[in-house]
Amino acid sequence: MDAMSLEGGPLLSILAAIGEGISMQDRDLRILYANEVYRRWFGQDVVGKHCWEVYGGRDGICPDCAVEECFQGGEVIRRSGAGPERDGTSLRTEIVAAPVRDAQGRIVAAIEVVRDVSEQARVQRELTEAAVSISSGLDLDEILNQVVRHAAQALQADAAMIALKDEERGTIVFPYAYNLPEHLTRASVGPQEKSLAAEVLRSGEPTIVNDYPAYPDRRPEFVAAGIQAVATVPLRVADRGVGSLGVMDTGSGRRFTSVDLELLSIISTQAAVAVENAHLYEKLSRSAQQLEQRVKERTEALSRMYQESERKSTELEKANLKLREVDRLKSEFLANMSHELRTPLNSIIGFSKLVIDGLDGDINEEQRRDLDIVYTNAQELLSLIDDLLNLAKIEAGRVSLYRGFTDIGELIRDVALRLGSLAAEKGLSFRVDLPPGLRPRNIDEAKIRQVLINLVVNAIKFTDEGSLTMSVEQTPQETIFSVTDTGTGMQPQEIEKVFDRFHQAQPGYAEAGGVGLGLTISKRFVEMHGGRIWVSSIYGTGSTFYFSIPGGSMEPEGS
Amino acid sequence: MAPESGKNTILVVDDNNDVRRLVKKVLEIAGFDVLEANSGEQALEVAEQHVPDLVLMDIRLPGEINGLEATHRLKENPRTQLVPVVALTASVMERDRKQAVTAGCSGFIGKPIDIVTLPVMVEKFITHGAAKHR
Numbered sequence: 001m002d003a004m005s006l007e008g009g010p011l012l013s014i015l016a017a018i019g020e021g022i023s024m025q026d027r028d029l030r031i032l033y034a035n036e037v038y039r040r041w042f043g044q045d046v047v048g049k050h051c052w053e054v055y056g057g058r059d060g061i062c063p064d065c066a067v068e069e070c071f072q073g074g075e076v077i078r079r080s081g082a083g084p085e086r087d088g089t090s091l092r093t094e095i096v097a098a099p100v101r102d103a104q105g106r107i108v109a110a111i112e113v114v115r116d117v118s119e120q121a122r123v124q125r126e127l128t129e130a131a132v133s134i135s136s137g138l139d140l141d142e143i144l145n146q147v148v149r150h151a152a153q154a155l156q157a158d159a160a161m162i163a164l165k166d167e168e169r170g171t172i173v174f175p176y177a178y179n180l181p182e183h184l185t186r187a188s189v190g191p192q193e194k195s196l197a198a199e200v201l202r203s204g205e206p207t208i209v210n211d212y213p214a215y216p217d218r219r220p221e222f223v224a225a226g227i228q229a230v231a232t233v234p235l236r237v238a239d240r241g242v243g244s245l246g247v248m249d250t251g252s253g254r255r256f257t258s259v260d261l262e263l264l265s266i267i268s269t270q271a272a273v274a275v276e277n278a279h280l281y282e283k284l285s286r287s288a289q290q291l292e293q294r295v296k297e298r299t300e301a302l303s304r305m306y307q308e309s310e311r312k313s314t315e316l317e318k319a320n321l322k323l324r325e326v327d328r329l330k331s332e333f334l335a336n337m338s339h340e341l342r343t344p345l346n347s348i349i350g351f352s353k354l355v356i357d358g359l360d361g362d363i364n365e366e367q368r369r370d371l372d373i374v375y376t377n378a379q380e381l382l383s384l385i386d387d388l389l390n391l392a393k394i395e396a397g398r399v400s401l402y403r404g405f406t407d408i409g410e411l412i413r414d415v416a417l418r419l420g421s422l423a424a425e426k427g428l429s430f431r432v433d434l435p436p437g438l439r440p441r442n443i444d445e446a447k448i449r450q451v452l453i454n455l456v457v458n459a460i461k462f463t464d465e466g467s468l469t470m471s472v473e474q475t476p477q478e479t480i481f482s483v484t485d486t487g488t489g490m491q492p493q494e495i496e497k498v499f500d501r502f503h504q505a506q507p508g509y510a511e512a513g514g515v516g517l518g519l520t521i522s523k524r525f526v527e528m529h530g531g532r533i534w535v536s537s538i539y540g541t542g543s544t545f546y547f548s549i550p551g552g553s554m555e556p557e558g559s
Numbered sequence: 560m561a562p563e564s565g566k567n568t569i570l571v572v573d574d575n576n577d578v579r580r581l582v583k584k585v586l587e588i589a590g591f592d593v594l595e596a597n598s599g600e601q602a603l604e605v606a607e608q609h610v611p612d613l614v615l616m617d618i619r620l621p622g623e624i625n626g627l628e629a630t631h632r633l634k635e636n637p638r639t640q641l642v643p644v645v646a647l648t649a650s651v652m653e654r655d656r657k658q659a660v661t662a663g664c665s666g667f668i669g670k671p672i673d674i675v676t677l678p679v680m681v682e683k684f685i686t687h688g689a690a691k692h693r
Contacts, residue, residue: 339619346671347577353674354581359588382671 021114070097092121126154140278147271148178157247163197164243206233206261231256387517401444433471454518455483463487476554484544490537572602573617589678599624627662634663643688
C-alpha cells in the first residue's frame with residue numbers, strides 16, 4: 001500500500017474534505033500522505049518527512065508518539081496533546097493513531113487523525129473558571145455579575161444578561177448585564193408585557209433568537225442597544241424558575257446554536273446552585289446579624305437593668321435607713337408604752353390583790369369575787385402587753401440569748417411551783433415527771449422558763465378537768481420538754497396553725513381567753529435555741545406540746 | 560447596821576406615790592420598816608442618814624439623778640456601799656437590766672409588783688447581801 005495508490009480515489013476525496021488533519025505514515029514514521037487540513041496545520045511539504053520533524057521533535061525522538069506506539073502495540077492509540085502553533089498559540093489537539101494491516105495482518109502503515117480541540121478546551125477552561133468563581137462567591141450580586149461575564153466569555157458572545165422575576169411587582173428586571181449599556185440594567189418588563197425573557201420564564205425552554213430585531217416580542221430598548229442575536233436558558237433555583245440567562249450578539253455576526261444552549265445551561269445550573277448557596281448564606285448571615293442584634297439589645301437591656309438596679313439599690317439603701325430609723329422609733333415607742341402601761345397596771349394589780357388578800361381588812365365574798373375579776377383581767381392585760389413587746393423585739397431581731405448552765409429539773413420544779421396554785425384553782429392535778437440524772441444544759445433560762453410557763457398556762461386554760469403533766473426527757477443529742485393536758489384537744493387543721501401569730505382558736509375557745517401570742521413567742525424562743533416545737537393532739541382527749549433543745553445526755557456540759 | 564427595832568429597814572425609791580404606798584403597805588405587813596424617797600436626790604439623802612438594809616430603786620426617776628445614777632452614787636459612798644440595791648422596774652428590756660447591773664444593782668423586782676412574792680424576795684436579797692459581805 002502506498003500513497004500513490006490512494007491518489008485520485010474516492011476515499012481520498014472524502015479524506016480531503018474532512019475537517020480533521022489526517023496523515024498516513026510508514027513504519028519509519030515517514031509521512032506517506034497528508035490531507036488538506038493536516039498540510040495546513042503542519043506545512044504543505046510534510047509528505048516524505050518524518051513525523052518527529054513535523055512535530056518539532058529532535059534527534060528522531062518524538063515524545064509520547066501515538067503513531068510509534070500504534071506500530072509497537074498494533075492497537076488504536078488515543079492521545080491528547082499540544083499540536084502545531086497557530087496564531088502564536090499552540091493548538092490543543094486530540095490524536096488518534098490506527099494501524100493499517102496487509103492481507104497477512106502485518107502492520108504496514110498507520111493512520112494519524114489529528115483533531116483540533118482548542119475550542120473545546122477553551123470552553124472547558126471557561127466553564128471550570130466560571131464554576132469556580134461562581135460557586136466560591138457568597139455575595140449574590142457578585143455571583144451574578146460573574147455569571148454574566150463568564151457566560152459571555154465562554155460562549156464568545158458580545159454580551160450577556162440575566163433576567164429576573166420580581167415576585168413582588170410581577171415584573172421582569174435585568175439587573176446583571178455584561179457589556180451592555182448600563183441603562184438596560186434598570187429596564188423592566190411589566191407583568192402583562194411580552195418579551196423573550198418572559199417567554200422563556202413561561203415555557204422553561206432554552207431558546208435561540210438569531211434575528212432579534214425581527215423577533216415579534218422584541219424590546220425596543222434592546223434593539224436600540226444593538227442586540228442582533230440571543231441565546232437564552234431558564235434560570236432555576238430550587239426547582240423554581242426565577243429568571244433567565246442570555247448571551248447576545250451585538251454586531252460581531254455571531255449566530256447561536258444548540259451547542260451554545262448546552263453550554264449556557266451548564267453555566268446557568270452552576271449559577272442556580274451558587275444563588276441557592278448565596279440565599280442560604282444570606283439567610284444565615286441575616287440570622288447571625290439578627291442574633292448579634294438581639295445579643296446587643298439584650299446587653300443594652302441588661303446594662304439598663306443593671307443601672308436601674310443600682311439606682312434602686314441606692315433607693316433601697318435610703319429606704320432601708322429610713323426603715324431602720326422607723327424600727328428604732330417603734331422599739332422605743334413600744335418600750336415606753338410598755339412602761340407607761342405597766343405603771344398603772346402595777347397599781348391596779350397590786351392594790352386589788354392587797355384588798356383581795358384582806359391586807360386592808362376583811363371584805364365580803366361578793367366584793368372578793370368582783371375584785372378577783374379586776375385582778376385577773378389586769379393580769380391578762382399585762383401579759384398581753386408583755387407578749388406584744390416581746391414579739392416586736394423578736395421580730396426586729398433585737399432579742400438575743402443569755403445562756404447559762406441551767407439545772408433542768410430545778411427549772412421545771414420552779415415553773416410547777418409558780419403555776420401549781422393556778423391549776424389547783426381549777427381543780428386540776430399537776431404532775432411533774434422528771435427522770436433521774438438530768439444534765440444541766442446551756443440555755444437562756446428566762447426564755448425557756450417563759451416557754452414552759454406559756455405552755456402550762458395554755459394547758460390550764462383549755463383543760464376543765466383531769467390533769468397536767470410536765471416532763472423532760474434527754475436523748476443523747478437533745479433535751480425534750482413536754483406539757484400534756486387532758487383538755488379539749490385540737491382538730492388536725494387547728495394543729496397546723498396553732499403557732500401562727502394571732503392564731504384564733506376555734507370559736508368555743510374564746511371564752512377560755514385567747515391563746516394570744518404565747519405560742520408564737522414560744523416558737524421563736526425555741527428556734528433561737530436551735531430547737532423545734534410541735535404538738536400532738538387528739539380532739540376531745542387532750543394535747544401534748546413538745547419542744548426540744550439541742551444538747552442531751554451525751555454532750556459534755558461545756559459544749 | 561442592825562436596826563434598833565430588830566426589824567430590817569427598806570428604802571423604797573419611786574416617784575409614783577401609788578407604787579410607794581403599795582410597797583410600803585405590803586412590806587410593813589410583812590414586818591419590815593419602810594423609808595420612802597420620791598427622787599434620786601432624796602434617796603441619797605435618806606440612805607446617807609439611815610443606812611437601810613435594802614434599797615428598792617425605781618430606775619426611771621425624774622430629775623438630775625435617775626435610778627442608775629443614784630445606785631452608782633450609793634455604791635461609791637463608803638457608808639452605803641454595802642447596802643444591796645434592787646432595781647424596781649417596769650422595764651423588761653435587756654438593755655435596761657444590763658445597765659442596772661453595771662450601776663451596781665444586786666437584782667431586779669419587776670413591776671407590777673406581786674405582793675405575795677415581794678416580801679419573800681426582799682428577805683432573800685437581804686440575806687444574800689449579808690452573806691456576801693459577812
